[in-house]
Amino acid sequence: MHSLGLSLSYKRVLEISSELAAKACRQFQHDKVVCPMKLRHGLFTTAAVDNIDHNPSSTTSNDSFHGTAISLFQHPSEHCKGSERILSPELEVETISKTLSAAELPDFFTSIPPFLLKMPVEPPQPHIANLSTDNCRFTENGVLGDVLKQAISSELDWMEAVPSADTDCVSWGGGAFHASKSQQNDLPHQEYLLPLFHQSSKSPAMRKHAMDLVMQAVKFLNPGQIPVITADQPLFAIAKQIQWKCPEFYRENKIALLLGGLHIGMSFLKTVGTLLKDSEWVEALVNAKVDTSGCAESFLNGSHVTRTRRAHQLTACALFMLKHAYRQYSLSCAALEENVLCFEDWKESMITTSPTFKYWTLVLQLEMILLVFVASLRDGNFLHVTAEIKTSGHSRPVIVGQQLNGSLRGPPPNEPLYCVAVPFYTVNDFISER
Secondary structure: OOOOOOOOOHHHHHHHHHHHHHHHHHHHHHHOOOOOOOOOEOOOEEEEEEEEEEOOOOOOOOOOEEEEEEEEEEOOEOOEOOEOOOOOHHHHOOOOOOOOOOOOOOHHHHOOOOOOOOOOOOOOOOEEEOOOHHHHOOOOOHHHHHHHHHHHHHHHHHHHHOEOOOOOOEOOOHHHHHHHHOOOOOOOOEEEEOOOEOOOOOOHHHHHHHHHHHHHHHHHHOOOEOOEEEEOHHHHHHHHHHHHHOHHHHOOOOOEEEEOHHHHHHHHHHHHHHHHOOOOHHHHHHHOOOOOHHHHHHOOOOOOHHHHHHHHHHHHHHHHHOOHHHHHHHHHHHHOOOOOOOHHHHHHHHHHHOHHHHHHHHHHHHHHHHHHHHHHHHHOOOOOOEEEEEEOOEEEEEEOOOOOOOEEEOOOOOOOOOOOOOOEEEOEOOOOOO
């Protein structure tokens, strides 16, 4: 095509790409931090660290790749769109490069300092005082109980809309029901991948280096924000060990580590599966032709997260539809001219008299918590517990978690330095929307 005068030569394309890479590296050197050029100032920024593996399937290949990937996410909104980064003056001058050599990244990015982690490291044990038990129970008392009750109420509203008006079949129109009530951010969140590392992500030195790079990037892009890093279970465990070993650099008021929702959900599915073992739940799913016997048996272990979650969703809907037993009870009491108990009192009496009723009520409660957990991940709306932590001879209330769509900021200037909590503010959410 180039010989016919219809396009650039391949060599010129390589020259342009090499010049762009050289400009980016010079900008990294100028800023003293490695951030993609499109990242904006003043936006809530989160990060994810994970392993990246490439096993070529070609019979002629002689190498594979097992490294570490660091991704940065920015969360703009209508009222906060951030500001563009200012390029260094030397990058404003247009240059024509004839070199094809690859640009080198800064040494502070590529050089990984050695770090020895003797596992396990004992976590610090702060003194916790004045922790109200009412706030820790899933009851109508306390803040946490109110939050969970409100979240479950949303799921109950969906279950009310699940049964069809003409049949008893379960309708999966609940997805549209939640979507109609969801208040999602209209602006898409931006996702950027930093240059890859050849080192294994399970290395403590690599994990510590990744935490340092994220802290540098967040400090440069959004000063005052506490960095948030998400990782799966193995990498999260290593990161927590580093945080406990070096609290002067990575304590909770300097960096927030979040365990990925996938592993939390898998553990919860296994817990519910343990409860449902030998309850003939698997046989009921097979007889209802929900799935084959082999797949239904795997639901007890939660090996396939999506299928298992749908099976519990279906089970919760079926158990909820059985509440017509209360209507039959109400009609029979009305026919006998007896006093009719309210639904909650009737349920408590049935739990007391019927072990089977108590068992399936517990199963329904766990499955409702599972649905609330999935909704919290998709909406960025989390539960919270408040406590009082005593450190450095002082006591103050802190927020362990928060039921807010918020970003993490450091303590206000008038807060004492011994604060070890992570305050939350309603600015943006943690969920990446495409």
